[in-house]
Amino acid sequence: MKKLFSFVSVAMLCMSMLASCAEADVSEDYEEEEEVTQQTVTIEDPDYYTRFKGKGISINVYNWGDYISTGADEGTIDVNGEFEKLTGIKVNYTNFATNEELYAKLKGGAASYDVIIPSDYMISKMIKEDMIQPIDFDNIPNFKYIMENFRNQDYDPENAYSVPYTWGTVGIMYDTTIIDIPKEDIDWDLLWNEDYADQILMFDNPRDAFAIAEIMLGYSLNTENEEELRHAAEKLRQQKKNVQAYVMDEVFDKMGAGDALIAPYYAGDALTIMDDNDSLDFVVPKSGTNLFVDAMCIPKSAKQKEAAEMYINFMCEPDIAFANIDYICYSTPHQAAYDMLDEEVQSSPITYPDQQFIKDKTSVFVNLSDEANQLMQDLWTEMKSAEDENVNKWIAPVFLVFCVFLMAFVLIRRHIKKKKDIF
Amino acid sequence: MKLKYFSAPYLVWMVVFILVPLLMIAFFAFTNDEGRFTMKYISDVGQYANIFVRSIWLSLIATVICLVIAYPVAFILSRMEKHKQGTMLMIVMLPMWMNFLLRTYAWMTLLGNNGIINHLFGMIGLGPFKLINTSGAVVLGMVYNYLPFMILPLYSVMEKIDNSMFEAAEDLGCSYFQTLFRVIIPLSVPGITSGITMVFVPAISTFIISRMLGGGSNLLVGDLIEMQFLGNAYNPHLGAAMSLVLMVIILVIMTVMNQFDPDDQVLM
Numbered sequence: 001m002k003k004l005f006s007f008v009s010v011a012m013l014c015m016s017m018l019a020s021c022a023e024a025d026v027s028e029d030y031e032e033e034e035e036v037t038q039q040t041v042t043i044e045d046p047d048y049y050t051r052f053k054g055k056g057i058s059i060n061v062y063n064w065g066d067y068i069s070t071g072a073d074e075g076t077i078d079v080n081g082e083f084e085k086l087t088g089i090k091v092n093y094t095n096f097a098t099n100e101e102l103y104a105k106l107k108g109g110a111a112s113y114d115v116i117i118p119s120d121y122m123i124s125k126m127i128k129e130d131m132i133q134p135i136d137f138d139n140i141p142n143f144k145y146i147m148e149n150f151r152n153q154d155y156d157p158e159n160a161y162s163v164p165y166t167w168g169t170v171g172i173m174y175d176t177t178i179i180d181i182p183k184e185d186i187d188w189d190l191l192w193n194e195d196y197a198d199q200i201l202m203f204d205n206p207r208d209a210f211a212i213a214e215i216m217l218g219y220s221l222n223t224e225n226e227e228e229l230r231h232a233a234e235k236l237r238q239q240k241k242n243v244q245a246y247v248m249d250e251v252f253d254k255m256g257a258g259d260a261l262i263a264p265y266y267a268g269d270a271l272t273i274m275d276d277n278d279s280l281d282f283v284v285p286k287s288g289t290n291l292f293v294d295a296m297c298i299p300k301s302a303k304q305k306e307a308a309e310m311y312i313n314f315m316c317e318p319d320i321a322f323a324n325i326d327y328i329c330y331s332t333p334h335q336a337a338y339d340m341l342d343e344e345v346q347s348s349p350i351t352y353p354d355q356q357f358i359k360d361k362t363s364v365f366v367n368l369s370d371e372a373n374q375l376m377q378d379l380w381t382e383m384k385s386a387e388d389e390n391v392n393k394w395i396a397p398v399f400l401v402f403c404v405f406l407m408a409f410v411l412i413r414r415h416i417k418k419k420k421d422i423f
Numbered sequence: 424m425k426l427k428y429f430s431a432p433y434l435v436w437m438v439v440f441i442l443v444p445l446l447m448i449a450f451f452a453f454t455n456d457e458g459r460f461t462m463k464y465i466s467d468v469g470q471y472a473n474i475f476v477r478s479i480w481l482s483l484i485a486t487v488i489c490l491v492i493a494y495p496v497a498f499i500l501s502r503m504e505k506h507k508q509g510t511m512l513m514i515v516m517l518p519m520w521m522n523f524l525l526r527t528y529a530w531m532t533l534l535g536n537n538g539i540i541n542h543l544f545g546m547i548g549l550g551p552f553k554l555i556n557t558s559g560a561v562v563l564g565m566v567y568n569y570l571p572f573m574i575l576p577l578y579s580v581m582e583k584i585d586n587s588m589f590e591a592a593e594d595l596g597c598s599y600f601q602t603l604f605r606v607i608i609p610l611s612v613p614g615i616t617s618g619i620t621m622v623f624v625p626a627i628s629t630f631i632i633s634r635m636l637g638g639g640s641n642l643l644v645g646d647l648i649e650m651q652f653l654g655n656a657y658n659p660h661l662g663a664a665m666s667l668v669l670m671v672i673i674l675v676i677m678t679v680m681n682q683f684d685p686d687d688q689v690l691m
Contacts, residue, residue: 051550096663100654104653104657109655198553204653205654205655206654207655244556245555246638247639249637250531253531259538260536319553370656373657374658376655376656377654377655377656377658378470381647381650385473385642410679
């Protein structure tokens, strides 16, 4: 009895200690929140934002899913809410999942957006097709914070149409407990390594998949040369037998649960997955990679251009940019937000690789010609469904003949029936 | 008849949301970007013949499996006491109350290499087997998702078959199998044809099942069409041409199948 009593009291003690720890955590979080909210009040030029107050204006913002700080986590800022409070402009915020979805929506013409956040190659496509309009940078004084090397990128050479929001690189996520290759030796050929056959995931979109093959073959990521594209497709075809599955967002589950060992993916998302699974690590391959930039643009069809510019400027407020980047884990092109990050994050080779490496070894996508896109898509479809080519040569005609016979049978049967009915 | 006027809302609905879109698909399929007539896209569809064949093949298998599973279930259901039938039907319908995506997603975790099924196999010293990312998994997904669509029409037809039919057959000296093939099956043909239609048509045009369970390398027509609209190469004309060809194929298959219906009913 005494023993039991002491056990209980020890347990109680432990509990209370845990509780106090938790309390300490909470108060820390609380302090953080205080700090953050205080910071948001320091908008450099609040007068700028008051122009539309009380006019009942609303803007439509179309962004990637989970790509803004919403204030749902404790201590974070509700960016759209802050904007509404500051300016009196209502924000209708909606999400898209792929650049192509955004494109199809805008091209369809049914929807009108004021601010969109597409990626690099889509921006150049939209510039070419006259779907977005030049931004009046006089209305975006905070553009000064955008780092020099993220201005005038290939997709928008004069930087007239876009304000960079986030960037990141593509790299390889792998399971360190099973793959015992030193980190610095890991390169794209790991995705072709037969030792790990059936444990490799691959991008399920042609542009990203071709990019990997093109890096390995030493081609430009934006090549439109038919021969080079065919070589890249051949390279991907060789990989196919080792690939477990072609996936996009399913990567989160498959890598998180340890169903696969190796997967190429975007740095920011990889960090999120690594939070769940400690045995994973992420490498930006030394032979180079794709650098992607998501940037804010204003569509041609925007109804509230100035309010949209105000929103873009607001997104470039140091505190807001920091809150967003802190939440979404991608890399920021915003100097002031970068300076506010923890030193640990600033020096992380995953989110902020070496400047020299970025300059020499990475390149951004620009839009390909329609012909090159179609060729790439065709090669991709061909590659993915190549497996049973031998059988197919026969099945298709056989099926057609079968159909013809069936139809003949049906017609004859009807004919006989009709005759019967007559008599 | 005054009753005709009551169908007006549906007529309007049909014209606006079925007929006009169909015409638009046909228009897109036969024109190019400049709006000129072209056969290019229709003939381009030919190069994807293998994917069409795979879709037809997999959905045929799924339909047959559904039929084989659903037929006895529907029969047993229809012979139960009335108050039990309601409960059992609800159990059949139950999975359909859950979101389609979620159900398919669940199979992903069940079939995975470290999934529950392989885990159980591992406990008795077997496996792991490659379950997911195969065409078998795609068929399984189709069967699982569309099975209720087969059971329900079969059940509603069989429910109307009177027990006296079987008694009469027995009195006239039918064996067990003869009763099945000469009485039950002929009487349930309308249920079979509409069940097949309701499983085959959605199965052939699905894309999310093949993406989630097929690992992206078991492309179906649905994936192909989706790629034309939401893929890198935005090509609505080719996508429309594919849908048109798919519709024609379904139409052919359905007309052929409807010929087996004794009353020549068109169950589309």
